[in-house]
Amino acid sequence: MRLVLARNRLIAYAAAAVLAAVAAFVPTPYSLMLPGQAVDLTSVVSVGGHHAPAGSLYLTDVRFARRATAVQLLTSVMPGAQVVRTKDYLPRDTTAVEYEGVQREAMSESQSIAAFVAERAAGYRVPVPQSRVLVVMFSQSSRASRVLQPLDMIVSIDGHPIASNIDVERALAHVKAGTGVRVAIFRRGSERTLSVPTMPYKTRTALGAYLTTIYQRPQIPVAVSFHLPDVEGSSAGLMFALQIYRTLHPIADSQHLRVAGTGTVAYDGSVGPIEGARQKVVAAKAAGATLFFVPKENYAEIAGTTGIHIVPVSTFSDAVHALSS
Numbered sequence: 001m002r003l004v005l006a007r008n009r010l011i012a013y014a015a016a017a018v019l020a021a022v023a024a025f026v027p028t029p030y031s032l033m034l035p036g037q038a039v040d041l042t043s044v045v046s047v048g049g050h051h052a053p054a055g056s057l058y059l060t061d062v063r064f065a066r067r068a069t070a071v072q073l074l075t076s077v078m079p080g081a082q083v084v085r086t087k088d089y090l091p092r093d094t095t096a097v098e099y100e101g102v103q104r105e106a107m108s109e110s111q112s113i114a115a116f117v118a119e120r121a122a123g124y125r126v127p128v129p130q131s132r133v134l135v136v137m138f139s140q141s142s143r144a145s146r147v148l149q150p151l152d153m154i155v156s157i158d159g160h161p162i163a164s165n166i167d168v169e170r171a172l173a174h175v176k177a178g179t180g181v182r183v184a185i186f187r188r189g190s191e192r193t194l195s196v197p198t199m200p201y202k203t204r205t206a207l208g209a210y211l212t213t214i215y216q217r218p219q220i221p222v223a224v225s226f227h228l229p230d231v232e233g234s235s236a237g238l239m240f241a242l243q244i245y246r247t248l249h250p251i252a253d254s255q256h257l258r259v260a261g262t263g264t265v266a267y268d269g270s271v272g273p274i275e276g277a278r279q280k281v282v283a284a285k286a287a288g289a290t291l292f293f294v295p296k297e298n299y300a301e302i303a304g305t306t307g308i309h310i311v312p313v314s315t316f317s318d319a320v321h322a323l324s325s
Contacts, residue, residue, distance in 0.1 A: 027069060029087070035080040035279040036061035038260055038287035039231065041243040048223035050247045055257030057243050059236040060283045062276035080282035087140040102136060102210065103232035110233075110264065112217060114240035115224040117269050117316050121241075122248040128267060129216040131163050135209050142208025143197040148185070154211070155184040155191065164213045166266045172198060177205040203297070215267070222248065235274040238263035238293060241316055242323065251323055259323065260284030261293030269316040273297035281305050293319050 038058040045052075120126050135152040138145040154162045157171035158181050175181055177200035184193045199208045224244055239261050262280045264272035274280075277298040284292045291309045294302060299312035313319045 030083050030085060031064055033082040033084055033276050033279050034063040035282040035286070036063045036276075037231075038283045038289065039228070040287075041239060044226060044228050045240060045243045045247070046225045046227070047244055047247040048225075050222070053246050053250055056259070056289075057239055057246075057257065058260035058284060058287055058289055059231070059239040060260050060262050060280035061231050061233075061236070062279045080279045082276075082278060100232060102212075105212070106234040107228075107232050107236070109213070109215070110235075110237035111224075111226050111240055112215065112220075113265055113267055114237050115220050115244055116218045116267060117265055118241040118244035119220060119222055119248065121245050121269075121316065121320065124221045124248075126218060126220065129218045131213050131215040131267075133162050133164065133168065133211050133213050136212050137210045139199075139201075139208045139210070142199060144199075144208045147194050147196050148183070148207075148209055149187065151187075153186040155186060157184075158182050164266055165211050166268070166270055166272060168207070168211060169204065169272070172205045172207070175205045177201075181207075183207075234264045235262050235276075237265035238271050238295075238313070238316065238319060241265050242319055245316075245320065246323070257323070258287075258289045259291045259293070260287060260289035261319070262298075263293060263295040263313065265316055271295050271313050271315055271319070277301045281308065281310070284308060291322075293322070 038060050041057045041059060042052045044059075116126055116129075133154045135148050135150055135154065137150060138148075154168070156162055157168065158175075160167065160171040162168055162171065172181070175198055177198055180195045180197050182193055183196045184191060196207060198205050200206075201208070226240070242259075242261075260280075260283070262274050262277065264274060266272060273295045277294055278301055281292050281294070281302045285305075285308050289308060291311060292302075292305075293311050293313050296312040296314045299310065302310055311319075311322050313322070
């Protein structure tokens with residue numbers, strides 16, 4: 001009897017050890033979005049021949065625990081933590097390393113756009129660069145991958161000319177998710193028109209393809225350099241542009257600013273939606289920011305946040321006006 005009990009205990013201990021190992025090391029289909037850092041742009045953005053103004057503007061970012069283990073998912077009770085399906089954020093047939101490469105390129109592009117928008121707003125003459133939109137990869141639930149191919153250049157959608165990612169969003173704004181759209185593309189030197197199925201993405205309609213807008217580098221009158229390791233993606237564009245603008249065009253009574261924010265910015269000054277608004281506002285509060293800029297499309301996600309004033313913006317001008325007032 002004692003031998004049987006001892007054997008049963010050993011079996012139980014072994015099973016518990018196996019379960020613990022699975023929970024600690026085996027990835028799940030889920031990832032964790034966690035609050036990242038708030039970075040003071042005073043030491044990040046250098047504008048040639050100009051001193052950084054007083055006050056602090058912060059970019060905010062998100063940390064990802066991709067394909068989290070069961071043990072890691074327990075941390076989802078932390079403030080700002082959010083469990084998401086990995087396949088919704090990591091494109092189909094793409095490794096994390098490849099995806100990070102795309103995000104680094106997006107960061108570089110956002111810096112060029114931010115300098116263009118800020119210097120134009122400050123009164124400098126900056127010509128608009130030519131652009132083209134390319135298909136890079138596809139989301140895991142996309143049906144567009146049956147029709148489109150990587151490196152296809154999108155010319156128009158249902159007759160609407162396409163010169164940027166923002167143009168794609170506008171062309172699909174009134175399209176019902178799941179229906180097809182006529183997409184004119186250039187592929188290997190020839191133009192063709194294809195019927196491409198759309199899909200729902202949060203509150204809007206999307207192609208289910210990761211697109212990149214490739215611009216000729218704008219001729220910037222005042223040189224701008226960035227010193228920013230370990231941050232990727234395009235969501236810092238708005239805050240970069242604000243920091244450059246107020247360096248070139250000082251804003252009165254701004255020496256006590258502690259403003260954080262997030263949002264992509266396009267060449268026309270429009271501010272686009274981002275991922276991780278809940279996580280970023282937590283990072284902003286931890287840094288002591290008193291005001292937080294968020295794209296209008298993301299405002300509902302954090303509208304009830306206490307301890308910090310949330311300002312939704314649709315354009316770069318909206319944000320400048322808020323700073324000035």
